[in-house]
Amino acid sequence: MIALNSSLRFSTNVEEIYISDSHLPNNTLQSIGVFSSLKSLTLRNCSGLSGTLPTQGWCDLRNLESLDLLDNELEGTFPSCLDNLTSLRHLDISYNCDFQVPASLMSFANHSSLKELRFTGNEIVTDIDPISQTWVPNFQLKSLTMNSCSPSKGLPKQLPKFFYYQYNLRLLHLSNNNFGGNFPSWLMDNNTRLETLGIVGNSFLDTLQLPRHPNFEMGVIDLPHNEIQGEIPRNICLTFPKLRVLSLFQNGLRGNIPPCLGGLKSLQVLDLAYNNFSGGIPDEVGKSNSLETIRLSNNNLSGKLVPTIFTSSILAALYLDGNHFDGEIVEPQVDFDFSVSYLVYIDLTNNQFSGKLPRWFGKMFQLKRLPLSNNHFDGPIPFEFCHLDKLSVLDLSHNNLSGSLPSCFNLSKTEHIHLRGNRLSGPLPRALYNTSSLVTLDLSQNEFTGEIPHWIGTLSALSILILKSNHFGGEIPSQLCRLESLKIIDLSRNELFGPIPSCLSNLTLELKDGDSPYISLLSEFNYFSSIYGWDLSVILSLHMENAIADAYVEEQVEIMTKRALLMYAGNILINMSGIDLSCNRLTGQIPLELGNLSELHLLNLSHNNLTGFIPSTFSKLKQIESLDLSYNSLSGRIPNELTELNFLEVFNVSYNNLTGSIPDQKGQFGTFDENSYMGNPFLCGPLLHKKCSPTHTPPTPPNGEEESGLAVDCFSFWVSFSISCAIVLITMAIVLFVNPYWRQAWFYFIQQCIDTCHFFVEDNLVKLYIYRRRLRRIIV
Numbered sequence: 001m002i003a004l005n006s007s008l009r010f011s012t013n014v015e016e017i018y019i020s021d022s023h024l025p026n027n028t029l030q031s032i033g034v035f036s037s038l039k040s041l042t043l044r045n046c047s048g049l050s051g052t053l054p055t056q057g058w059c060d061l062r063n064l065e066s067l068d069l070l071d072n073e074l075e076g077t078f079p080s081c082l083d084n085l086t087s088l089r090h091l092d093i094s095y096n097c098d099f100q101v102p103a104s105l106m107s108f109a110n111h112s113s114l115k116e117l118r119f120t121g122n123e124i125v126t127d128i129d130p131i132s133q134t135w136v137p138n139f140q141l142k143s144l145t146m147n148s149c150s151p152s153k154g155l156p157k158q159l160p161k162f163f164y165y166q167y168n169l170r171l172l173h174l175s176n177n178n179f180g181g182n183f184p185s186w187l188m189d190n191n192t193r194l195e196t197l198g199i200v201g202n203s204f205l206d207t208l209q210l211p212r213h214p215n216f217e218m219g220v221i222d223l224p225h226n227e228i229q230g231e232i233p234r235n236i237c238l239t240f241p242k243l244r245v246l247s248l249f250q251n252g253l254r255g256n257i258p259p260c261l262g263g264l265k266s267l268q269v270l271d272l273a274y275n276n277f278s279g280g281i282p283d284e285v286g287k288s289n290s291l292e293t294i295r296l297s298n299n300n301l302s303g304k305l306v307p308t309i310f311t312s313s314i315l316a317a318l319y320l321d322g323n324h325f326d327g328e329i330v331e332p333q334v335d336f337d338f339s340v341s342y343l344v345y346i347d348l349t350n351n352q353f354s355g356k357l358p359r360w361f362g363k364m365f366q367l368k369r370l371p372l373s374n375n376h377f378d379g380p381i382p383f384e385f386c387h388l389d390k391l392s393v394l395d396l397s398h399n400n401l402s403g404s405l406p407s408c409f410n411l412s413k414t415e416h417i418h419l420r421g422n423r424l425s426g427p428l429p430r431a432l433y434n435t436s437s438l439v440t441l442d443l444s445q446n447e448f449t450g451e452i453p454h455w456i457g458t459l460s461a462l463s464i465l466i467l468k469s470n471h472f473g474g475e476i477p478s479q480l481c482r483l484e485s486l487k488i489i490d491l492s493r494n495e496l497f498g499p500i501p502s503c504l505s506n507l508t509l510e511l512k513d514g515d516s517p518y519i520s521l522l523s524e525f526n527y528f529s530s531i532y533g534w535d536l537s538v539i540l541s542l543h544m545e546n547a548i549a550d551a552y553v554e555e556q557v558e559i560m561t562k563r564a565l566l567m568y569a570g571n572i573l574i575n576m577s578g579i580d581l582s583c584n585r586l587t588g589q590i591p592l593e594l595g596n597l598s599e600l601h602l603l604n605l606s607h608n609n610l611t612g613f614i615p616s617t618f619s620k621l622k623q624i625e626s627l628d629l630s631y632n633s634l635s636g637r638i639p640n641e642l643t644e645l646n647f648l649e650v651f652n653v654s655y656n657n658l659t660g661s662i663p664d665q666k667g668q669f670g671t672f673d674e675n676s677y678m679g680n681p682f683l684c685g686p687l688l689h690k691k692c693s694p695t696h697t698p699p700t701p702p703n704g705e706e707e708s709g710l711a712v713d714c715f716s717f718w719v720s721f722s723i724s725c726a727i728v729l730i731t732m733a734i735v736l737f738v739n740p741y742w743r744q745a746w747f748y749f750i751q752q753c754i755d756t757c758h759f760f761v762e763d764n765l766v767k768l769y770i771y772r773r774r775l776r777r778i779i780v
Contacts, residue, residue: 016040023047033060039087042068052076059084065113066090074099077125078107089113095121097149102127103177104160106135114139120147124177134161140168147175147200157181157203167191170217173198183228185209188218198222205229208253210239218242224249224271231255242266249295250274257281257296262288273297273319281306281320291315297347298322305353307332310343310364317345321371328355338363345369349395352376357396359384366390373397373418381406381424389413397421397442405429416440420466423447434458442466444490449473452491457482468492468580475499476581481506487577492604496584500605505593509577509600578602582628585609590629595620606630606652613637614653619644626650630679633657638683643669655679661692 014035024046032041038061043049050073058067059081065088075098088111093099101119104127108114124146144166157180169191180203188194188211195217207230208223218240228251233239236246237260244266254276261270262284270291277299285294286306292314302324309318311332325348341364354376361370362384370388373395380403381396388394389410395418404426411417411431420442427450432438438459448470456465457479465480468490475498476491487509578601579594586608594603595617601624610632618627619641627645630652637660638653648668654675659682663669677683684692 013037018042019046020044021046024049026051027054030054030057033057035061037063039063040066040068042066043072044068045071050074053079055079055081061085063087068092069096070118071095076100077102082107083110086111087113090116092116092118093122094118094145095149097121097123099123100125101146103146105137105162108139109135109137112138114141116143117141118143118145120145120173120175121149122147123150124148137162137165141166142168143171144169145171145173146177147173148177150176159184163187164190169194171196173200173222174202175200177202180204182206183208183226185211188215189213193217196220196222199226201225203227208232208248210236214239214241216242219266220245222247223251226251228253232258234258234260237261237264245269247271248275252276254278257285259284261285262291265290267291269293271295272299275299277301279303281309283308285309288312289314293317295319296323300324302326305329308334310338310341311336313340313342316342318343319345319347320351321347321349323351326352326354329353329358331358331360339365342366347371348375350374354378357382357385357401361385362387364388369393371395371418373399375399377401379403383408386410392416394418405431407431411435411438413437415461418442419446420444421446425449427451428453428456430455432456432459436460438462439485440464443470444468446470451475452477452480452496454479456480459483461485464488466490467494470494472496476501476586478503480504484508489578490580491584492580493583496581496586498586499588500581500586500591500594500610502591502593504579505591505596507597509597576601577623578604578626580604581608583607587611589613590615590634592617594618597621599623602626604628606632608632610634614639614642614658616641618642621645622647624648628652629656630654631656635659637661638663640664643667651676653677653680658683661685662687 015037016039017032017035018040019042021044024043026048028043028046028049032038033056041058041061041064049069052075058064059079062084064085067085067088067090070092071094074093074096077100091114093101099122101122101124103124105117106127108117157178159179159181163184164186167190169187170193172187172191172194173196175198179199183204183206184199188197192211192213192215194215196219198220200222201224203226204223205227208228210233219242221240221243222245224247228248231254232248236258237243241264243264245268246261247269249271250273252275253272256279257272257277259282261267262282267288267290270285270293273295274297277296278301280301280303281296283306285291286309289312291312293316294309295317297319298321300323301320304327305320305325307330309315311334329348338360343364344366345368346361347369349371350373352375353372356379357372357377359382361367362382365387367388368390369392371393374397376399377396378400381401383406385391385394386406386408389412391414393416394414395416397418398421401419401422401424403424405419405424405428407429409429409431412435414435415437416439418440421444423446424443425447428443428448432441433455436459439461441459441462442464444466445468448467450472451474452467452472454477456462456477460483462483463485465483465486465488469492472491472494473496476496478501480486480489481501481503484507486507489504577599579597580602582604583606586605588610589612590605590610592615595615597603598620600621603621603624604626606628607630610629612634613636614629614634616639618624619639621627622645624645625647627648628650631654634653634656635658638658640663642648642651643663643666646667649671651669651672652675654677656679658677658680662677662683662685665687674687677688684690
């Protein structure tokens with residue numbers, strides 16, 4: 001640690017200290033003042049460097065020009081001794097989330113040399129009313145990033161007044177500060193050499209107004225998550241001829257996409273998703289030889305797709321989901337070698353495409369994600385898709401596909417397969433065998449047959465298995481219990497029979513870190529540029545997949561829970577766990593061991609032929625939100641211990657053979673109505689308007705061990721009863737065989753019984769005949 005090295009302690013000629021990823025004592029900033037000649041101090045990601053900034057030591061470094069305290073654990077705000085650092089030009093205190101930065105920047109009123117301030121991942125707070133702010137700053141900044149680590153709520157809508165006096169900004173990024181009012185187009189007018197403008201996650205509205213004069217330096221316009229209205233000005237390409245990134249994600253923009261954007265040779269990223277754009281994709285955009293990412297998701301675009309959009313050797317990511325494109329996807333009639341295509345991500349979900357799946361997609365060997373769900377594609381899955389050996393995500397859900405899954409699939413790198421809502425048939429293909437990368441397998445709502453194969457236990461990374469609404473038969477394979485990562489099992493609406501494997505209790509249901517939600521490209525740029533000093537072009541080339549594609553795509557599945565079919569996605573899906581075995585022909589008792597799944601959120605065993613008791617061990621399901629045991633043949637009482645389940649929102653035990661009093665109406669059980677218990681005539685309680693008597697309280701065992709013991713006693717009783725009956729019958733046969741008098745008397749008794757029954761039948765038949773004749777006379 002240089003700052004504490006005794007050989008340097010009295011060396012006044014040290015001008016630069018750089019320490020990163022080390023442990024420093026908490027008093028480092030207090031003792032650093034001995035280096036009176038220091039011009040640059042960098043202490044990044046240093047454990048131990050926490051708390052408030054001291055008022056001594058670092059404030060004595062009057063020659064300090066650069067101070068970098070990025071990614072520590074600092075809190076509080078700037079002390080008044082900051083006024084001493086009059087030579088300061090660069091200050092970076094980013095990613096100290098508990099450190100408060102005043103929005104007015106009044107702390108820097110005496111600094112005339114400041115050029116660069118970086119406050120990314122701090123808490124931006126208000127200190128003075130911007131309307132009454134009268135001070136004029138002495139500095140002219142070149143770079144300012146002011147990004148709250150969480151959306152600010154207490155900041156005023158107006159931009160701080162010091163912005164009106166800035167004329168030399170090259171980079172300006174404001175994020176999650178809740179600034180609002182009309183879009184500040186005057187910032188671009190005042191700062192004629194502005195290169196990067198990022199205003200993310202604020203509340204600016206009105207139209208997108210451009211500066212009055214062209215800006216040949218502007219490379220990045222990043223304005224997502226605002227309320228900007230109107231159309232994109234038609235002169236945008238003339239005003240910013242060197243534009244490289246245009247991101248207007250999630251605003252209220254409308255109209256057509258300006259065709260000139262396709263002619264900008266510098267434009268690499270075009271993100272206009274979640275707006276109200278209409279019309280089609282301009283031919284110029286489809287033929288662009290510079291665009292690397294095109295994202296037009298969730299607009300009102302329509303028409304046929306321009307085939308040439310797939311022939312770019314530069315385009316890496318194409319997102320057209322959530323529009324109204326229709327018709328077949330026609331293969332481009334150009335001489336193009338698709339094997340050199342750089343397309344990695346294609347998303348065409350939620351459109352109206354029809355016809356066969358494009359076989360020529362199988363020639364794009366670099367494809368990693370291919371979501372084509374919610375369209376009208378029909379026919380089989382092309383065998384050409386077997387060539388996509390880098391495919392990570394294949395989503396063909398909710399189309400009209402038929403046939404079986406190609407056995408030639410190379411799924412060694414595939415992580416997510418979604419084929420729900422088609423007409424696919426046949427058994428599970430052997431191609432899935434031993435796929436160690438597979439995380440999600442969703443084949444629900446198809447026509448698959450056969451048994452669930454035992455080799456499913458080889459899918460070691462499988463976390464989500466959804467096979468509902470098919471024709472799978474046989475027993476639930478115990479090999480499922482080997483899948484340590486399994487968190488969601490949905491085998492409902494099939495033809496499975498046999499018992500529920502008790503070994504399902506071995507599942508750990510561990511939570512894993514999820515993907516971050518959408519973060520603007522510029523936020524990623526600010527982080528890496530702060531650490532490595534990279535420029536935008538390096539970020540675009542090295543972090544295209546992570547900063548753009550991964551942030552836009554969330555894994556999602558449909559799960560029936562809380563009496564509704566809900567879509568779980570992103571971090572919500574990561575925190576979800578459940579087992580749904582409903583609507584099958586499962587028999588036997590509910591395994592007591594299922595109560596050990598303390599992290600389980602959903603358990604649905606309804607519409608089966610399960611018998612026995614409701615395990616009192618279910619009281620250990622502390623995270624359970626939905627528990628459905630309806631439409632079975634369960635008996636005994638409902639364990640009152642279930643009232644300890646504090647997160648239970650849905651509880652249903654209707655249409656069983658349950659007896660006794662329903663659980664106490666306390667906690668979550670106070671929210672359930674009589675529909676949760678209907679179809680159990682021997683249940684009682686105030687909620688059911690049936691008073692309980694002592695006979696309504698059956699001797700149901702209170703815990704799992706006694707339940708098991710009772711089951712054994714019942715079995716012993718029936719065995720003993722059967723043996724006793726057999727002994728009586730054998731004894732009677734021996735006696736009748738030995739004593740002829742008793743044998744003759746016995747046969748005579750039997751004959752009298754038969755004659756009596758015969759006479760009774762004949763007598764009643766005669767009476768019935770007479771009654772019929774009398775009835776006929778009355779009718780006539």
